[in-house]
């Protein structure tokens with residue numbers, strides 16, 4: 596069986612402003628757009644957009660994988676992409692899924708998006724801009740500046756968050772347990788805080804479970820559940836709170852969909868800062884899974900271009 600014709604192209608896309616998290620600063624998104632073409636000349640795209648500091652493969656390993664594929668790939672070979680290449684599993688998997696479905700209708704379903712605010716005090720000026728554009732859920736990074744400074748900015752931000760809107764606080768694993776408890780405490784009187792995301796280090800799931808039981812403010816795990824094996828492990832360890840899922844690095848879309856449905860996980864979908872190609876595949880999955888929480892794909896003004 597000849598399978599599908601395969602081509603790929605590597606892209607480099609600078610952020611308008613680098614994305615700062617407690618992991619550090621990220622200036623350029625590098626990824627791969629792949630194309631699979633079937634025997635009827637139908638072509639579908641897929642995107643490989645790794646985040647190695649989240650537990651996916653590196654861009655170099657993804658490029659190596661694409662190089663060794665050659666000009667053709669079978670469905671079987673796609674299903675055999677190893678678990679240590681989760682962004683490749685998603686890219687090839689979503690292109691394959693698209694080829695197996697009837698050609699997509701052009702009417703795009705309407706999604707409720709969460710707008711990603713710039714890190715630090717710059718969020719204060721950007722929040723009203725996003726409110727103006729119709730956003731009613733926002734995400735702001737914490738665990739980057741000293742806590743007293745962040746708390747002061749947070750209080751200013753809360754003055755600009757509309758009463759019926761929501762704010763997500765994403766620590767990217769950068770808080771000590773003391774700081775995490777401080778944030779959970781100060782947020783507990785604030786109904787507009789949707790959740791605190793990944794307060795502690797990725798492996799500290801048992802502590803996250805304890806904190807979730809102790810505080811009113813919900814906790815979401817992100818780095819702890821970044822790849823499919825970690826989602827399974829967190830579930831097995833007893834995590835029943837919110838799962839932030841970045842489909843772009845969560846492996847084969849069909850396997851993810853099955854697990855989320857089977858265990859009725861409470862999920863938030865989240866961007867890996869991919870282009871329109873990966874975004875479209877992630878949103879298709881969100882729509883199939885009937886995800887109700889705002890999708891963390893409100894990131895369009897993080898780039899100058901319109902990819």
Ligand SMILES: O=C(O)CCC(=O)c1ccccc1C(=O)O
Pocket residue numbers: 616646709710711734765767817864865866867868890891892893894
């Ligand atoms: O989830 C969102 O709302 C936006 C995406 C986002 O925050 C993000 C983007 C790239 C890498 C890490 C993260 C993160 O959630 O930690």
Ligand SMILES: [Mg+2]
Pocket residue numbers: 765767792793817818839
């Ligand atoms: Mg996060």
